[in-house]
Amino acid sequence: MKGEVTLRPHVTEADIEAHGVDPQLGPGFVPVKGEPGAQGPRGVDLTAVRAYGDTLDDGQVMLSFSLPVPFGDEAKEAGRQLCRQMGLEQPAVYHAHDLGEGFTYLVVYARSPYAVDFTKISVPKVTSHRLDKHAVEHLAAEHFTRKLRVLGACTGDDAHTVGIDAILNVKGYSGEKGLEAYKCFEVRNMGAQVPNEVLLREAREFQADAILVSQVVTQKDCHRTNLAALIDLAEAENLRSGIVFVAGGPRLSHTIALELGFDAGFGPGTLPPDVASFLIQALVARQTAAQ
Numbered sequence: 001m002k003g004e005v006t007l008r009p010h011v012t013e014a015d016i017e018a019h020g021v022d023p024q025l026g027p028g029f030v031p032v033k034g035e036p037g038a039q040g041p042r043g044v045d046l047t048a049v050r051a052y053g054d055t056l057d058d059g060q061v062m063l064s065f066s067l068p069v070p071f072g073d074e075a076k077e078a079g080r081q082l083c084r085q086m087g088l089e090q091p092a093v094y095h096a097h098d099l100g101e102g103f104t105y106l107v108v109y110a111r112s113p114y115a116v117d118f119t120k121i122s123v124p125k126v127t128s129h130r131l132d133k134h135a136v137e138h139l140a141a142e143h144f145t146r147k148l149r150v151l152g153a154c155t156g157d158d159a160h161t162v163g164i165d166a167i168l169n170v171k172g173y174s175g176e177k178g179l180e181a182y183k184c185f186e187v188r189n190m191g192a193q194v195p196n197e198v199l200l201r202e203a204r205e206f207q208a209d210a211i212l213v214s215q216v217v218t219q220k221d222c223h224r225t226n227l228a229a230l231i232d233l234a235e236a237e238n239l240r241s242g243i244v245f246v247a248g249g250p251r252l253s254h255t256i257a258l259e260l261g262f263d264a265g266f267g268p269g270t271l272p273p274d275v276a277s278f279l280i281q282a283l284v285a286r287q288t289a290a291q
């Protein structure tokens with residue numbers, strides 16, 4: 001176990017003996033005690049965290065990108081120069097590939113001199129408690145005498161329905177049944193490429209309690225544009241305040257969803273109970289606030 005990672009000089013073998021090995025952090029790492037954030041490998045200054053490759057604080061990063069220039073030594077040099085302009089030091093091209101038609105793909109290793117203060121980082125998170133299906137049903141039965149109507153769609157030009165289906169369809173995802181399997185929800189899944197106007201028309205007709213939107217394609221930030229436009233339209237049609245709006249997709253997060261005017265956002269690896277838990281707690285909170 002000893003010697004598997006490079007430790008800071010002031011972390012001694014005696015420290016490791018004294019603190020033991022933290023199974024969460026892996027062999028050779030010991031927990032940080034009494035330092036801001038109180039997490040991370042011992043010896044890391046959490047106020048100045050740097051990328052690392054071989055040894056802590058070496059600043060090593062790897063990035064890949066394509067250039068619209070023909071494959072060759074000039075393309076590699078162009079890649080190195082771009083990296084220096086990005087503030088990266090000692091750029092080394094580890095891989096270059098001819099993409100054809102005058103394009104080149106590069107993988108570059110370089111050193112970044114920058115650090116972040118991890119102790120000052122705060123990221124908004126969905127605050128609902130994770131409940132299992134039984135607990136969601138129980139909470140719904142305590143507060144509502146009707147089914148809660150959930151409308152889902154993959155909107156705009158986006159045809160990637162696997163994500164929204166994973167959350168909504170009975171079959172569900174990764175062993176967890178989707179919202180259709182919950183007695184407390186009535187689910188309508190409109191499928192792919194639904195225009196915002198059509199989604200809101202359906203929401204009105206369905207008297208939706210919640211709208212779930214999936215956005216997978218992010219080219220030219222179309223997901224942001226499309227999601228923001230939905231909220232604008234909902235506000236213009238006086239539908240925003242009465243409906244819980246949730247966005248999801250592989251490049252979405254709670255932070256981005258809040259920025260775009262949604263109530264919550266879910267990213268990669270989301271399971272149906274995560275969403276069911278949020279929905280039931282949000283709807284109970286709204287009901288309580290209205291009483």
Ligand code: B12
Pocket residue numbers: 157158159160161162163164166167173212213214215216217218219246247248249250251266267268269270271275
């Ligand atoms: C399958 C697939 C397709 C299928 C889609 C079939 C279908 N019915 O969905 C087809 C072949 C049609 C397709 C087409 C295209 N695709 Co495609 N596709 C994929 C692929 C391989 C898998 C996507 C997937 O199913 N993931 C599995 C699901 C379960 O994961 P997920 O979507 O992330 O969903 C989870 C979470 O994000 C979250 N979630 C998702 N939505 C929601 C919604 C809510 C409300 C909530 C709460 C949670 C939630 O929960 C889910 C479960 O955890 C990805 C690459 C990849 N490996 O991811 C490319 C990918 C998404 N496709 C891509 C592209 C570019 C395209 C095309 C433009 C290609 C082309 N030039 O024609 C077209 C676009 C068509 C269109 N108009 O949208 C790019 C997108 C790049 C980008 N960032 O914009 C990707 C990333 C491939 C790549 N590396 O370039 N594609």
